[in-house]
Amino acid sequence: MATGGLLLCDICNQQDITTDAVEYCPECEENLCQKCTGHHKVAKLSRKHETVALENVAKLPKFVNAISSNCNDHYEKIEYFCNTHSTCCCVECLQDTHKKCHNLTPIQKVIKNVKSSPMFRDQENILSDLLQNIDEILEDRRKNIEALQEQEAQFKIAIQCVREAANEYLDNLETALRNTMQQSFNQKKTEIENLVKDLEKRKKKITEMKENVDLIKSIASDFQSFIAIRQTAEEVHTEEVELMHLVKDDKFKSVEIRMIPTEFNLLSDHFDSIGKVQIISSPCKISMKNSKIQEAQLSHVRGASLVPINVEKIKLIKNTEFSLDEVIKDFCALNLAPQSSHIRALIKHKRRPFLVRDCISENGNMLILDCHFSMVFCLTSDAIRIRLVNVCPLSFIPGGIISLSPSLAIITEQKRKRFHFITIKNAEIWKTVECETVMLSVSYKFPDLLVQNGSGGFSHVTKNGKVLSETKMLFIDEEKHQSACFQDRFCFISYDAIHCCERAGNPMWIFRHGKLLPRALTTDGDNVIFAVSCNGSIYTISADGKSYSILVEPNKNLLQASAVHYDKDGKKLLVSTEKGTVFLYDVHFK
Numbered sequence: 001m002a003t004g005g006l007l008l009c010d011i012c013n014q015q016d017i018t019t020d021a022v023e024y025c026p027e028c029e030e031n032l033c034q035k036c037t038g039h040h041k042v043a044k045l046s047r048k049h050e051t052v053a054l055e056n057v058a059k060l061p062k063f064v065n066a067i068s069s070n071c072n073d074h075y076e077k078i079e080y081f082c083n084t085h086s087t088c089c090c091v092e093c094l095q096d097t098h099k100k101c102h103n104l105t106p107i108q109k110v111i112k113n114v115k116s117s118p119m120f121r122d123q124e125n126i127l128s129d130l131l132q133n134i135d136e137i138l139e140d141r142r143k144n145i146e147a148l149q150e151q152e153a154q155f156k157i158a159i160q161c162v163r164e165a166a167n168e169y170l171d172n173l174e175t176a177l178r179n180t181m182q183q184s185f186n187q188k189k190t191e192i193e194n195l196v197k198d199l200e201k202r203k204k205k206i207t208e209m210k211e212n213v214d215l216i217k218s219i220a221s222d223f224q225s226f227i228a229i230r231q232t233a234e235e236v237h238t239e240e241v242e243l244m245h246l247v248k249d250d251k252f253k254s255v256e257i258r259m260i261p262t263e264f265n266l267l268s269d270h271f272d273s274i275g276k277v278q279i280i281s282s283p284c285k286i287s288m289k290n291s292k293i294q295e296a297q298l299s300h301v302r303g304a305s306l307v308p309i310n311v312e313k314i315k316l317i318k319n320t321e322f323s324l325d326e327v328i329k330d331f332c333a334l335n336l337a338p339q340s341s342h343i344r345a346l347i348k349h350k351r352r353p354f355l356v357r358d359c360i361s362e363n364g365n366m367l368i369l370d371c372h373f374s375m376v377f378c379l380t381s382d383a384i385r386i387r388l389v390n391v392c393p394l395s396f397i398p399g400g401i402i403s404l405s406p407s408l409a410i411i412t413e414q415k416r417k418r419f420h421f422i423t424i425k426n427a428e429i430w431k432t433v434e435c436e437t438v439m440l441s442v443s444y445k446f447p448d449l450l451v452q453n454g455s456g457g458f459s460h461v462t463k464n465g466k467v468l469s470e471t472k473m474l475f476i477d478e479e480k481h482q483s484a485c486f487q488d489r490f491c492f493i494s495y496d497a498i499h500c501c502e503r504a505g506n507p508m509w510i511f512r513h514g515k516l517l518p519r520a521l522t523t524d525g526d527n528v529i530f531a532v533s534c535n536g537s538i539y540t541i542s543a544d545g546k547s548y549s550i551l552v553e554p555n556k557n558l559l560q561a562s563a564v565h566y567d568k569d570g571k572k573l574l575v576s577t578e579k580g581t582v583f584l585y586d587v588h589f590k
Helices: 010-014 034-042 091-096 107-111 118-219 222-248 264-270 324-334 341-347
Strands: 023-025 030-032 080-082 087-089 104-106 297-300 314-323 356-362 365-370 375-381 386-393 398-403 408-413 418-423 429-434 442-445 448-452 458-461 467-470 483-486 489-494 497-502 507-512 518-523 528-533 538-542 548-552 561-567 572-577 581-589
Touching: 010 030, 023 034, 030 034, 080 107, 087 091, 104 107, 118 222, 314 324, 314 548, 324 375, 324 386, 356 398, 356 572, 365 398, 398 442, 408 442, 448 483, 483 518, 489 518, 497 518, 528 561
Parallel strands: 356 561, 442 483, 518 561
Antiparallel strands: 023 030, 080 087, 080 104, 297 507, 314 581, 356 365, 365 375, 375 386, 398 408, 408 418, 418 429, 442 448, 448 458, 458 467, 483 489, 489 497, 497 507, 518 528, 528 538, 538 548, 561 572, 572 581
16 A cells, blocks of 8 residues: 555565555566565565666556556466467467467567667667657748748738839829829810900900991991991901801810719729739658668558569660750741741740640650640650640640540549540540539549549549549548559559559558659559659659659759659650650660
C-alpha cells in the first residue's frame, strides 16, 4: 500500500511489515525496500535482474509500466519468442497455439543487448529525423505566416493604390467635364450676347426709321413724302429680310445645357471588383529525412498480382526538344499568309504566355493543350523537324486530353460536365458529349474513362457520358489529381506521393520519395509508370510499386513540367512544361 504518496515494499508487505519501497524489479514485477533490494541482488535467482529506482519508474510512459513479463492468456512467465507469428510465448502457449512453430527463440536471447540493437538505433534515428523534419516544417510554416503578414500589408497597399488611381482617374474625368462645361456655357453665352448687341442696333435703327416716317407723314409735302417713303421702304425690306434670315438660321433658338451622367450600373456590369484574391499553393521545398528509408518509402497495403519488369533496364534517350513559340515562328516563316484567323491572331502576340495543361503523342502526331489561349496545337514530327499542322480554338477552358486510339482523342472541359471527341491528325472536334459528373482530371483504359469527380474520388464513365461506378472517397481537397490507368487498377498523384488503387478505390500501394515529388504521370498500360518530379527529374516505377529508377537526372528545364504521355506503339515519351517547352524521348526496354 502507498504511505504518504509512496509505494510499499511488496516482500515486506507479504510479512505484514510496512516499509517504503525504493526500487522496482521489472522481472519480478515487485517493489523493493532498501533491505530487500540488497537481498534481491545477491539471491541466485535474481542476482542478474536489473532493478530501477522508483522515481525513474514514474518517468516511464504508462504503456511501458503496463508491460508484463507474464503471458496475458495463461499468466505464466514468458520464455520464448515466436518469429513466425512475431509474438511472445509462455510454456502453455507452446502447447496451445504454437505446437507447429519451429522458429522459436528463448526470450532472454532475444532481449539481450536490445538497447544497443539496430532496431533501437533505427527508432532513435527515425525519431530524431522526425523531430528535425517537424522543426523544419514548423520554421517553414512560421516563415509562411510572416510572409503572409507581409503580403497582407502589401495587399492593403495595393488596394489603396488602386483606389487612389481610381480617385485620380475620376478627378481627371471631373476636371475635364468641368472644363468642357465651362467652354460650352461661355461659347453659348457669347453667341447670345453678340446676337443681343446686333438686335439692339437693329432696334435703334428701326426706331429711327419709324420716327422719320411719322415726321414725314405730318410735315413733308406730298412729293417729298412719295420719294422718301420709297427709299424708306427699301431699307425696311432689307431689315425685314435680314431678320427673317436670322430666324431661318436658328439664331433665336433657346439654348439649354444639361449634364447627362454616366450610368454606373453599366460600369458595375463590367467591373464588379477592383481586383481579385488569388491563392497560390506551391510544393513543399523541405527535403524530408527518412533515415533507413532515405531512398524511398514504399508502403504496401496489399500485394500486387502483376509480374513487374525490371525498371532499371528502362532507358530514355532524348529525341528532340522544342518550344511552341519556335514552332509557331517556323510556321509563320513558311506560311506568309496563314488562312486561319486564329493562327493570325496568335501570331500578333509578340510574347505568347502559354499555359500547357496536357499533351498526347501518337505515331508522330502530337496534341498540346493550352489553357491560356484555350487552343489545341496539332503538331507532327518527321526526320527533319517538328511542324505545326493546325490550331484548334476552343470555346471553353480545357481540363485535360486523353488518347483513345492513334487517330482519336477526348478533351474535357475544366470542372464541367462535358467532353469532346477530337481527331489527332488535324485537331478537329467532331462530337460533344454531356457527362453525368464534373471532370477535374481524366485518364483512359479501354473501354471506359476514369475521371476525377467532385466528391473526392474517381468515376468510371462510358464514352456516352454515363457514370458506371464510383470509387470510395480518396482525398478531401478539391485540387486536380492527375491519374493514369493500367491493367485492372489505376494510380493518381496526391501531394507528395503516387497512390495505386483497385478499380473500386481500395488502396494497393503508395510510392513516396523524399526527393521525388510527382507533378505528372502516365503509364504504358501494363507494367510501368512514368512520372516527372518537381525537381525536374523523370523516373519510372514498377507496377507493383516495389522498385523505381531515375531515368533523367534533375533538369532545370523540366522544373515546370505539367504533362507527360507515353506512346506505346512508337515507344516515345512526351513531356511538356507549363511554358510550352516540349521534350520527346525514345524509350528503350533492354
